[in-house]
Amino acid sequence: MVRWEPGAAGRLREAAMALYAEQGYDGTTVAQIADRAGVTARTFFRYFADKREVLFAGSEELERVIADAVIAAPAEAGPMEAVAAGVLAAGEAFVGRRDFARQRYAVVAATPELREREFIKMASLVEAFRAALQERGVAPGRAVLAAETGITVFRVAFERWVEGAEADLVVVIRETLGELSELTS
Amino acid sequence: MVRWEPGAAGRLREAAMALYAEQGYDGTTVAQIADRAGVTARTFFRYFADKREVLFAGSEELERVIADAVIAAPAEAGPMEAVAAGVLAAGEAFVGRRDFARQRYAVVAATPELREREFIKMASLVEAFRAALQERGVAPGRAVLAAETGITVFRVAFERWVEGAEADLVVVIRETLGELSELTS
DNA sequence: TTCGGTGATGTCATCGTGTGACATCACTGA
DNA sequence: TCAGTGATGTCACACGATGACATCACCGAA
Numbered sequence: 001m002v003r004w005e006p007g008a009a010g011r012l013r014e015a016a017m018a019l020y021a022e023q024g025y026d027g028t029t030v031a032q033i034a035d036r037a038g039v040t041a042r043t044f045f046r047y048f049a050d051k052r053e054v055l056f057a058g059s060e061e062l063e064r065v066i067a068d069a070v071i072a073a074p075a076e077a078g079p080m081e082a083v084a085a086g087v088l089a090a091g092e093a094f095v096g097r098r099d100f101a102r103q104r105y106a107v108v109a110a111t112p113e114l115r116e117r118e119f120i121k122m123a124s125l126v127e128a129f130r131a132a133l134q135e136r137g138v139a140p141g142r143a144v145l146a147a148e149t150g151i152t153v154f155r156v157a158f159e160r161w162v163e164g165a166e167a168d169l170v171v172v173i174r175e176t177l178g179e180l181s182e183l184t185s
Numbered sequence: 186m187v188r189w190e191p192g193a194a195g196r197l198r199e200a201a202m203a204l205y206a207e208q209g210y211d212g213t214t215v216a217q218i219a220d221r222a223g224v225t226a227r228t229f230f231r232y233f234a235d236k237r238e239v240l241f242a243g244s245e246e247l248e249r250v251i252a253d254a255v256i257a258a259p260a261e262a263g264p265m266e267a268v269a270a271g272v273l274a275a276g277e278a279f280v281g282r283r284d285f286a287r288q289r290y291a292v293v294a295a296t297p298e299l300r301e302r303e304f305i306k307m308a309s310l311v312e313a314f315r316a317a318l319q320e321r322g323v324a325p326g327r328a329v330l331a332a333e334t335g336i337t338v339f340r341v342a343f344e345r346w347v348e349g350a351e352a353d354l355v356v357v358i359r360e361t362l363g364e365l366s367e368l369t370s
Numbered sequence: 371t372t373c374g375g376t377g378a379t380g381t382c383a384t385c386g387t388g389t390g391a392c393a394t395c396a397c398t399g400a
Numbered sequence: 401t402c403a404g405t406g407a408t409g410t411c412a413c414a415c416g417a418t419g420a421c422a423t424c425a426c427c428g429a430a
Contacts, residue, residue, distance in 0.1 A: 004396090004408060029386065040409060045388060080368055112305060119304030120297060141345070145364055148337045156330050179330055183265055184369040189379060189425090214415065225380060230417065373430085380423070387416075394409070400402090 004039075009047045009057075011037035016054040021103065025051075025111040052117040055108065059121045063128035065089050070132035079138045083150040084177055086129055090154055091169040098167060105162045126151045153177055189224075194232045194242075196222035201239040206288065210236075210296040237302040240293065244306045248313035250274050255317035264323045268335040269362055271314055275339055276354040283352060290347045311336045338362055 005011075015036035019028040030051055034041045048054040069089030073082040094101060108114040129147035134140060157176040161169045190196075200221035204213040215236055219226045233239045254274030258267040279286060293299040314332035319325060342361040346354045 008407085030388090031386085041387090042389090042410080043408060046408080049388090051387070115308070116301035116305045119308065120301045123300070123304065142364065142368065144344075145341050145361065146368060148341055149334070149365065149368070152333045152337045156333055159329075160326070176330065179327065180334065181369045183327065183331060183334070184366045193378085215417090216415085224378095226416090227381080227418090228379060231379080234417095236416070371430100374428100376425105376427085378423105378425095381421085383420085384418085385416100386418105387414105389413085389415105391412090392410085394407105396405105396407095398403105398405080400404105 008037060008039050008043060012039070012044055012047055013054055013057070017104070017107065020055070020107045020111075020114075025107070025114055052114055055104065055114065056117055056121055059124065062090055062093060063125055065093050066125060067128045067132040070129065071135060073136070079133060079136075079142060079146045080181075082133060082136055082138070083129070083146050083153075086132065087150050087154045087157075087173055087177070088170055090125075091157070091173045094161075094169050098161070098169075101158075102162050105159075122151055122155060125154070149180070153180060193222060193224055193228060197224070197229055197232055198239055198242070202289065202292065205240070205292045205296075205299075210292070210299055237299055240289065240299065241302055241306055244309065247275055247278060248310055250278050251310060252313045252317040255314065256320060258321070264318060264321075264327060264331045265366075267318060267321055267323070268314070268331050268338075271317065272335050272339050272342075272358055272362070273355055275310075276342070276358045279346075279354050283346070283354075286343075287347050290344075307336055307340060310339070334365070338365060 012033060016028075016033045019033055019036065030041045030044050033054070034044045037044075044054075048057060066086040066089060070082050070086040073085040077085070108118050126147045129150050130143045133143040133146055138146065153173065153176050157169065157173040160166075160176070161172045164172070166172050197218060201213070201218045204218055204221065215226045215229050218239070219229045222229075229239075233242060251271040251274060255267050255271040258270040262270070293303050311332045314335050315328045318328040318331055323331065338358065338361050342354065342358040345351075345361065346357045349357070351357050
């Protein structure tokens with residue numbers, strides 16, 4: 001007889017998503033999430049630093065994707081081309097996951113506390129972006145601006161993708177990049 | 186004899202800033218802030234929704250400043266000129282307040298929870314920006330992108346100003362705007 | 371002057387979040 | 401067989417946040 005079912009982290013994630021969607025974030029307690037996952041509240045906090053993090057754990061993966069793409073961009077590419085490469089690579093990570101992204105987006109958008117966490121995760125993406133750009137030799141100040149701009153494009157495109165009809169995030173990102181260069185020219 | 190000293194909100198703000206700087210945000214309890222301000226913890230929560238908000242209350246003012254400037258921009262100005270007008274107006278609101286801005290920036294930057302709140306305040310600025318741009322007749326999608334870009338410039342410029350030698354935020358904003366148009370051209 | 375209303379504050383009780391300390395128990399390898 | 405390991409449970413507790421109710425200086429009307 002097993003003492004506990006494996007995969008507690010995954011069960012907690014699913015339970016949290018479901019409960020946040022059903023009852024709202026504020027209306028859900030950690031104890032409820034833990035119950036549904038078949039563990040105690042104490043165990044919840046062993047896997048996730050706080051009640052928000054259960055929806056955001058794993059976002060470091062995206063940092064890696066972006067950094068890799070930026071570094072792998074052709075040597076002759078300018079800063080903005082490298083940024084585009086990073087943003088597009090991030091977009092590719094969401095292929096076939098629009099339904100999931102929509103559900104998650106709805107939950108996050110409905111709760112200021114979750115939006116806050118989302119923003120700080122984006123700041124981590126900016127940092128990964130910036131470091132990768134500097135590794136390419138982009139000057140520090142310029143790298144910050146380029147990284148911030150890249151993530152801004154990603155956020156705008158992501159929102160359009162989730163709310164719009166186009167199924168491919170990469171397409172929306174391309175449109176948004178084009179629109180930005182029009183806007184600032 | 187007065188039952189209580191007036192200006193509780195201001196005293197709470199000052200006490201919080203001082204304690205967060207001295208002991209860190211996590212190391213400070215609401216009870217300590219309230220004590221120093223000469224009130225009870227319950228009163229703290231009557232003025233501020235939570236322990237973070239005490240550093241951020243009043244940021245609606247900046248929303249107004251931005252919106253007014255965007256709307257007041259010349260009718261013939263394009264979206265990006267209107268954005269520039271908004272960002273520059275926001276910059277002017279900080280004339281002569283660099284020392285204060287630096288201290289506050291240091292406190293916020295040191296604590297993830299406070300950075301989260303800062304980000305969501307920036308999102309409010311984006312929203313104010315967007316609404317003002319749409320009022321000028323900028324198309325919705327374009328307005329979102331322009332507003333996001335404007336606040337990105339503001340954030341980057343603000344950080345450079347706080348960390349750098351240039352005393353005038355407006356100058357730094359002008360530089361940053363120029364750099365952005367170079368970058369995306 | 372008196373008296374009822376008002377508003378800022380205090381007091382008390384309570385719930386939820388988050389964490390440290392320690393106990394438990396299946397599993398593993400020597 | 402047995403000591404160690406790791407995931408979990410149990411317990412206690414501090415702090416954040418909120419609702420309900422009490423208090424009391426002040427102000428205006430009768």
